[in-house]
Amino acid sequence: MTTEEWSLRLAQMDDAEHLPAIERAAGQLFSGDPDLTNIDFDDVWTAAEHRQFIRRGHCLVAAAGELIVGFLTSQPFRRELHIWEMSVHPDFQQCGIGAGLLRACIIDANNSGFSAITLTTFRDVPWNRPFYQKIGFTVVEDMAAHPRLADEISEEANNGLPRDRRCGMIYFIG
Incomplete structure (x- = not known):
């Protein structure tokens, strides 16, 4: 099998067992970043935590x-769908899987009546902000207009992520 042969679908409960290992492997791509030396890249969501999101019906797997x-893990917040995590195992990156997950998320959000998709990410990491912008996400410049995203970035900073390198992003549906 080549890395080009992949498919997307809604996550099922049994899939949750596989997601922590993927998140852990993808997180290692950040391990050489000097601003992230205090981050424990082995501290990922458990399968039980993933199952809680899967029950809500908006999580996808590749x-x-x-x-x-x-996988892409998301959660509804009123009329917005928030992406908490998107990870692709390093052995399968650069195959279009991340873009496929995002496009499938956009279709799901549109079909479910959401007005937007939100996320937080690094401003300066090529496979973060620039990647999301290619799909159509824009940086939220006025964080006061999006207090939920502002709170999320504050929480990330409290957990050791460099606040000045983080941003909120939004994709408007329609």
């Missing part, structure tokens, strides 16, 4: 054959 290789 599979290469029977192997789960990526």
